[in-house]
Amino acid sequence: MLAGGAARRLGGADKPAVRVGGRTLLDRVLGACADAGDTVVVGPRRPTARAVRWTREQQPGGGPLAALAAGLKHTAAATTLVLSADLPFLRPETVRALRTALVDGGPEVEAVLLCDPDGHDHPLIAVYRTEPLVRELALLAAEHGSLFGLPLRLLTAELALTRLPHPTASFDCDTWEDIAAARARIRDDGSVLDEWITAAKAELGIELDVDTTALLDLARDAAHGVARPAAPLTTFLVGYAAAQRGGGPEAVAEATRKAVALAERWAAEAADAAEADGAAVAKAEESP
Structure with missing residues (x-):
């Protein structure tokens, strides 16, 4: 999970620690992947509702590819779920659907990316086969001298992809307006009771x-x-x-x-x- 970045559009606030529905954005995303075998978070250490493994890229602020490479050094799993830490509406069933789509796609499919209703890909809401992911990162680092500052599209352009459409899971919080919209949506839609129960269980340490x-x-x-x-x-x-x-x-x-x-x-x-x-x-x- 990538939880770094400068959050410039939030005035430099610690975005993963911002609360939506009573829980930090980071804890919300951790809750969506609670059944992961191992969870590595790339970014500054913060309090979390469950234990994770922390790491940093060698040069903090190097962008998503550098952060992804740093996280991959701490896992030997055959598949890797990659998530950003600012997704208030990501749910466990969406994560499971991504993993199922990768299995169903067969070995020729190297990654499954979430896509939004406008057809935009979200490489930071995706599950990858680890071997081709590591391979492509190494090739990009060799070609460009390092991964520092490289855009995500360079990675996904070289992988055999399939896509999973979803109407809301890709909503991310880049601005305070996004945060306000997420907080309002949680209270206005039909999931307010589930949101409250989930937040209360997390606060009380109940699983x-x-x-x-x-x-x-x-x-x-x-x-x-x-x-x-x-x-x-x-x-x-x-x-x-x-x-x-x-x-x-x-x-x-x-x-x-x-x-x-x-x-x-x-x-x-x-x-x-x-x-x-x-x-x-x-x-x-x-x-x-």
């Missing part, structure tokens, strides 16, 4: 995928059948009970099931009580 629909249904039933404050308190108690039983999705599901059953019993009793009260009123009205 747990649970059935959020079931928890929301439980909260709704507790709020309607008991009282509004019962919703957050009940979901808290479910989490606490699951933790006491070792945690994990199964423990959460079992605690949720029990709480749902209790809420149903509570609601049934309330309905019975209301029916009994109604019958008593009717009987009183019929009495002479």
Whole structure:
């Protein structure tokens, strides 16, 4: 992952450390490739939500090819996922789709690049076969004397490519206007709840995928059948009970099931009580 650069259009701000949706841009991209076998970040060390290996190019500020070559020295994997650290809408499923496309393309395909709706290639959202990637970087360095300052198009022009279209994953944050647009989009579209849950799990150090629909249904039933404050308190108690039983999705599901059953019993009793009260009123009205 490339996390260097001067961020001149951000006034020199540390772009990978800028927060969108409560998480740094760097952590958002790291979350999208969380299942990578090894993660190397080329750039200054920063706090991250998960452990990574850090490195720098010999001359910082040498551009993407120099940074890419520095990162490749620390991996022996057959394929290399290359990402920039300013992609707020990159998702794990997009990363998996890139990797699947490379496998499906067969050995003759040397890289799969993401492309945006306008047809522009994004070499820093791509998966490469490592051997031809290293080969072409070495040839470029030999031809030009070094990789310092060379544009990415010199690399991709020599590789056998295929492309994966995606409508939003290539959105990057080069300006404060881009940052503002990303922050607004997260809050305006239908993914705001997922964004919040992901940010909260990262902040709390939780790596747990649970059935959020079931928890929301439980909260709704507790709020309607008991009282509004019962919703957050009940979901808290479910989490606490699951933790006491070792945690994990199964423990959460079992605690949720029990709480749902209790809420149903509570609601049934309330309905019975209301029916009994109604019958008593009717009987009183019929009495002479």
